[in-house]
Amino acid sequence: MKGLRDWRSHTARFAATLALLAGAALVPTVALALDQVPREDTLVSESWPTGPAYKNYENMNPFSAGNDLRNHVVFTSEPLFYWNQLNNDVIPFLATGYTFNDDYTQVTVSLRDGVTWSDGQPFTADDVAFTFELLRSNGEGKKDLLDSTLVATAVQSVNVVDPHTVRFDLKQPDPRFVLRILTVSFTTGFFPVPKHIWEKVEDPANFNNFDLAKGWPVVTGPYKVVDAKPERIIMDRRDDWWGTKDGVWGDQAGAYYSSLPVPKRIITVPGMDIQQRAQALMAGDIDWGGGESIPVIKSMLAQRPDIITTFTGDKPPYGYTDWWPTALWFNLGLEKFQDKNVRLAMRYALNPQQVIDIVHEGASKLLVSPFPDFKAFQPYIEDATVMAKEHELNVQDVDKSAALMEKAGYAKDADGFWAKDGVRLSANIIGAKALDPMGPIIAEQFRRAGFDITFANRPDYRAVMTAGKAELMLWGFNGGTYDPYDTLELFDSRYAAPIGESSSRYARYKNPEVDQLAEEIKKLPINDERIRPLVKRFVEIWMDDVINIPIAQWYNQVAFSTQRWTNWPNEDNPYAPPINGHWTVGLVVHGLQKAGN
Amino acid sequence: MPWVPIVKRVIMLFVVIIAAASINFVLPKLAPKNPVEDKIMEHAENGAQMNDISGLVAAYNEKFGLDKPIMVQYFNYLEGLATFDLGYSITFYPTKVSDMILNALPWTIGLVFTSTIIAFLLGSVLGALVAWRNSARIIKYLVPGFMVLAALPYYLLGLVMIYLFAFIWRIFPLSGGYSMFAIPSMDWSYIADVLHHSLLPALSIVLTSVGTWALAMRGMMVTVQGEDYMVYAEANGIGPVRRFLGYGVRNAMLPQITTLALHIGHIAGGAVLVERVFGYPGLGMVLFQAIEGADYFVIYGVVLMIIVMVALAMFLMDLLGPVIDPRVKL
Numbered sequence: 001m002k003g004l005r006d007w008r009s010h011t012a013r014f015a016a017t018l019a020l021l022a023g024a025a026l027v028p029t030v031a032l033a034l035d036q037v038p039r040e041d042t043l044v045s046e047s048w049p050t051g052p053a054y055k056n057y058e059n060m061n062p063f064s065a066g067n068d069l070r071n072h073v074v075f076t077s078e079p080l081f082y083w084n085q086l087n088n089d090v091i092p093f094l095a096t097g098y099t100f101n102d103d104y105t106q107v108t109v110s111l112r113d114g115v116t117w118s119d120g121q122p123f124t125a126d127d128v129a130f131t132f133e134l135l136r137s138n139g140e141g142k143k144d145l146l147d148s149t150l151v152a153t154a155v156q157s158v159n160v161v162d163p164h165t166v167r168f169d170l171k172q173p174d175p176r177f178v179l180r181i182l183t184v185s186f187t188t189g190f191f192p193v194p195k196h197i198w199e200k201v202e203d204p205a206n207f208n209n210f211d212l213a214k215g216w217p218v219v220t221g222p223y224k225v226v227d228a229k230p231e232r233i234i235m236d237r238r239d240d241w242w243g244t245k246d247g248v249w250g251d252q253a254g255a256y257y258s259s260l261p262v263p264k265r266i267i268t269v270p271g272m273d274i275q276q277r278a279q280a281l282m283a284g285d286i287d288w289g290g291g292e293s294i295p296v297i298k299s300m301l302a303q304r305p306d307i308i309t310t311f312t313g314d315k316p317p318y319g320y321t322d323w324w325p326t327a328l329w330f331n332l333g334l335e336k337f338q339d340k341n342v343r344l345a346m347r348y349a350l351n352p353q354q355v356i357d358i359v360h361e362g363a364s365k366l367l368v369s370p371f372p373d374f375k376a377f378q379p380y381i382e383d384a385t386v387m388a389k390e391h392e393l394n395v396q397d398v399d400k401s402a403a404l405m406e407k408a409g410y411a412k413d414a415d416g417f418w419a420k421d422g423v424r425l426s427a428n429i430i431g432a433k434a435l436d437p438m439g440p441i442i443a444e445q446f447r448r449a450g451f452d453i454t455f456a457n458r459p460d461y462r463a464v465m466t467a468g469k470a471e472l473m474l475w476g477f478n479g480g481t482y483d484p485y486d487t488l489e490l491f492d493s494r495y496a497a498p499i500g501e502s503s504s505r506y507a508r509y510k511n512p513e514v515d516q517l518a519e520e521i522k523k524l525p526i527n528d529e530r531i532r533p534l535v536k537r538f539v540e541i542w543m544d545d546v547i548n549i550p551i552a553q554w555y556n557q558v559a560f561s562t563q564r565w566t567n568w569p570n571e572d573n574p575y576a577p578p579i580n581g582h583w584t585v586g587l588v589v590h591g592l593q594k595a596g597n
Numbered sequence: 598m599p600w601v602p603i604v605k606r607v608i609m610l611f612v613v614i615i616a617a618a619s620i621n622f623v624l625p626k627l628a629p630k631n632p633v634e635d636k637i638m639e640h641a642e643n644g645a646q647m648n649d650i651s652g653l654v655a656a657y658n659e660k661f662g663l664d665k666p667i668m669v670q671y672f673n674y675l676e677g678l679a680t681f682d683l684g685y686s687i688t689f690y691p692t693k694v695s696d697m698i699l700n701a702l703p704w705t706i707g708l709v710f711t712s713t714i715i716a717f718l719l720g721s722v723l724g725a726l727v728a729w730r731n732s733a734r735i736i737k738y739l740v741p742g743f744m745v746l747a748a749l750p751y752y753l754l755g756l757v758m759i760y761l762f763a764f765i766w767r768i769f770p771l772s773g774g775y776s777m778f779a780i781p782s783m784d785w786s787y788i789a790d791v792l793h794h795s796l797l798p799a800l801s802i803v804l805t806s807v808g809t810w811a812l813a814m815r816g817m818m819v820t821v822q823g824e825d826y827m828v829y830a831e832a833n834g835i836g837p838v839r840r841f842l843g844y845g846v847r848n849a850m851l852p853q854i855t856t857l858a859l860h861i862g863h864i865a866g867g868a869v870l871v872e873r874v875f876g877y878p879g880l881g882m883v884l885f886q887a888i889e890g891a892d893y894f895v896i897y898g899v900v901l902m903i904i905v906m907v908a909l910a911m912f913l914m915d916l917l918g919p920v921i922d923p924r925v926k927l
Contacts, residue, residue: 034780044777053878055689055886065637065653066690143652144660146640205660206691230700230878232777269777276771279764285777459889460630462638466650467631502634504650 034226034234040564043263043589045288046280047071047271048581053230054270060209060217060225062191063135063145070187071268072233074583076219077191079184080109080128082587085481086320086574088375090183091257091587094123094192094220096250098182104173104525109182111164114248117194118238119218125166129158130195132168132181134204144205147190154181175525179482184583186323186481194218221586222261235266256575257590263565266589268580278559281308287561288580291434294318294361300559307563311556311578312571316363319557320577321373324476326435327548328442333468333499333508336425343546345404349449350442351396352551359437360552366394367550369539370477370487380484383536391543393550398449405450417452426452430461431474438474438551465506468499473506476554483526484535488518491547509547514538556581567593603916610912615675617904621897622674626667630891632687633657661687661894674897683898688890694898697883704774705872705879708795709864712802717857719803720810725846727811728818731837740811747808752870755801759874762797769797772876798875802868810853817849824848851922858914862907 047054047070059067062077080095098109115123132155138145139152154177156169170177183189193209197218201207209217210228217225222241227234241260242248249258271290272280278296280286282304292300297318300308310318328350330337337343356364369384371377388394405418413419417426429439439455446453453472464470479487491514495505517538524531541547556579560568569578569588576587634654658664661684662673677684683694720743726732727740746754763771770776770793779790821827822845830840872881880899887895918925 036780039778042778053876053882053886056692058692059689061691064691065640065657066686066688066692139652142656144656146653149652205656206685208691227780229781231773231775267777279771283767460628460635460891463629463631463635466634466638502651502654504638 035236037236037265040594041264042267043265043288043565043592044267044269044286045580045585046277046286046290047268048290054228054233057228057230057233058208058210060228061204061207062193062209063138063148063204064207065144065146065205067146069191069583070581070585072225072228072235073191073217074585075235075266075268075589076217076221076223076225078220078586079182079189079191079583080111081178081183082576082584083179083183083185083482084574084576084584084587085185085323085372085374085376086569086577088482090179092252093257094128095182098178100175104175104177104523105170106167107170107177108161108165108167109178111166112248112250113164114242114245115220116242117218117220118224119194119215121194121196121218122163123192123194123220123242124163125160126163127192127195128166129160130199131190131192132158134193134198135190138204142205147188151181151190173523175523176483176485179526180486186577186582186584189583192220222589223266230270232267232269235268237261237264257587259590261589262592262594263589281559281561284561284563287563287565289559290581291579292318292557292559293437294363294557297557297559298361307561308559309562309568309570310559311569311574317360317555317557318363318559319555319579320571320574322476322554322556323372323374323481324478324554325367325370325372326438326474326476326551326554327367327370328429328551329431329473329475329507329548330546331468331470331473331499331506331508332510332547333496334471336427336471339408340544340546341404341408342410342425343549345401345408346446346451347546347549348392348395348397348401348404349451350445350549350551352394352549354396354445355438355441356552358441360555363557364555365553367552368393370479370490370542370550371484372477372481373553374481376482377480377484379532380535380539383532384539387536387540387543393543396445401449412450416450418450424452427454427471429453429455429472429474430457430464430470432461432476433457435474435476442474442551466502466504468497468501468503468506468508470506474551475506484531484538485518485521488514488521488535488538491542492518507547509545511541511545514541562595564595565592566595567591606912606915610908613908614904617908618675618678618901619671621900621904622671625888625891625893625896628891632891632893633661633663635890636688657687657690660690661685678897678901683901684894686887686892686895688887688892688895694894697895698880698898698902701878701880701883704877705864705881707791708798708872708877708879709802709868709881710861712799713806713857713860713864715799716803716806717810717853717860720807721814721846721850721853723807724811724814724816725818725841725849728815728822729841729845730822740808740815743804743808743811745808746804747806747812749805750870751801751805751868752874754805755798755871755874758797758801770794774878795877798868798871798877801871801875813856814849814853817852818845821845821849848922851918851925854921855914855918858910859907862910863903864906 054071056067060072061067062069062073078093080093082091082093084091094112094115096110096112098107100107111125111128117123132151135145135148135151136155139148143149154170154174156171159167161167220242222238222243223235224238225233226236243258244260252258269286274293274296277289278300281289282300297310301314311320312318330343352366356362365373368388369381371380410418410420410425413424417424429443436457439457443453443455458464465473477487477490479490490505491507491509493510493515495503496508496510497503517534521531521534558579569576575591577584578588637650637653662670686692686694686697723740726736759771762769773794775790775794779787781787827844830844869881869885872879873885883895884899
């Protein structure tokens, strides 16, 4: 009987331990005393990083390579300037303006008087100089801060002229410096950080900038982070935001962004899958969704026309043009794509309109240039439209395709695929996951024209493309947004690394003439009339050389719920780009109004 | 005390841990993905102006010691394990691996551990009752139902349950550990919210594993009931409850407890697919995301926990075996 008693005793202790562990699990994390804010005063935005849990919820460092600013920083921080591509506006925010010297080697930036950090310290030229010196020196040294090499390449030194004036001395003439470095648009630009906090940080790359007890992150924006968990990040409105002070806005007073935003609390939640997002939007769990697909948007508009809307309301394209026109990219470092006739034959084999009709249900536009369909690009797109007709861009012609392949020395093998010297021209397509729906259609179009092309994307597509090991890639032009220069730079020979070496320029294209054109444009100020013929020549080369095959414009298609928040940006009132995947969301929250008001 | 076998087992424990940890070092490296490059290119895909990524990649390779020869990396890894320094996550840098594990562990214990224990107790009792001659007829009909559920993968049942209970009927939440508006605290509304969120994932684990536990227990109970001591106990007039618990269940439980120890060891890894399907913020999710991003150091940390817990559980079972069943020798 002793054995049985012992066994019972062991069992009882075991059960007690289990109960304790299970109880402990109910209190998983920090217990914070947060105010309850009614749902009606809360804006819930779905972030873009794939959920269901945030990967970096305690990282508020805007320069950290492990961070995604879209979860939090973009709501709490403010840049010197914003740029709204929808109406081609530069919006001075922490700065009030800038002036270049005659040869564009110096830019003097005036800062707004009266701006304060969330800990009450004044925002001054010291903070701006510290931020950009930090990035510049890092870009020349350790290089472990995001985009620090970009600053290091451009900036010689940053000098404080007076508490509200800072001067950037540049390494070379750079008329685009303000828009490229000092302005936040899409997911580019920099947010200044407080010198009085960051100067004490030994290793900025290893700094989370998150300690609620210390009031970190210290920010200038109208919201502060009050809780961060893998499931959601909560930011509460700072009613003492500097923007509410009299006189700080000068001649910008009265602009929609000069008043305190209406939402008292912003909650961001990790990205959901597309069906889950639709349910959450229609049920009122979230107000602002991430990227949608056309069928889902149509379905939501049909089910809840009373609360669901988009940038273009209930009409196509249900969004606005993104900076990421889609193309099929060749890896030009590979021998099989060296012959221009082959590339042109492949272009003739494709029918981009069919891709648009199937994938976007017609709600997109054919590409006639490598530029997004922004106001700033209209003159260049006009020129390209004429050239596109001459070059039969977007024209499917299988007979011409076949003639070009024969000219290149290819003949069809027994299975009907193009081959040369017994070797079939085979390739696989990989690329951005968002473009996956296009892959099978494009592959099938190729196969019908005799090209042994497959589509089999892989989870490590970025690494494969970076190393130059991809063959064909579905990818976007992440080039110019305010001017064509950055698009030309995408094809700069400097980035055409040999296969096996890392490069973010996946085409690995080399052409001294394009380099020369880019160099000439680089020296000219934005909107200079001398740019247009240079760009026209570049577009001609792009079409002639068949650097890649254009497919379609890319749209930011997001859905909003008007159940609690109205006045979302739309085509009649494009006051800010309304996608929560871009860093300009700080503008959008200023424009929202409470439903019913 | 039989010290020699205990020392032998302690040595074996360390050998198992080092061998398994070494395999753990090699396996993630076989993936073609470069986690540093991948993370940095993710920024480029999102639009960052990555003109020169080689500098950033080199800086982070150096930071994580990935620029060193593989053997140096291996010894650094072993040194880190010996000093309990699991390092930083590559994908979530500068978050420490230990912090990620500590944040996720309570969720996994709460969900997977509790569900496993419930399934174990329920399944063992049901299995024993099915085999017991005098048990109620309804018990005999319950078990086949659970056996059908046991044939389903638990994540598949999870998906069906999400579709029915969360998507169609909206009785339970679609995902997460607690609702997005809840503020973590010790009040009942928060605890109820956590329980509400854990019920579906817990049910998917319990429902799909009760049958397996019951089947194993039934087999053992059938064997045990034929033993002489059961006949002897009945002949001595010992009551059915005491014969059932003290003579039957007790002797049939040993293999069940050994299996439970293995299961508990694996809890450190969470139920990867269940946590993924239900968006549950436990260790399984951490491991899933780490594998997705080839985040070596997080994989090392979580898998090391599994290795240590399984090895420790087996070690403890070796020691506890003779206590539970005197026929077992160390």
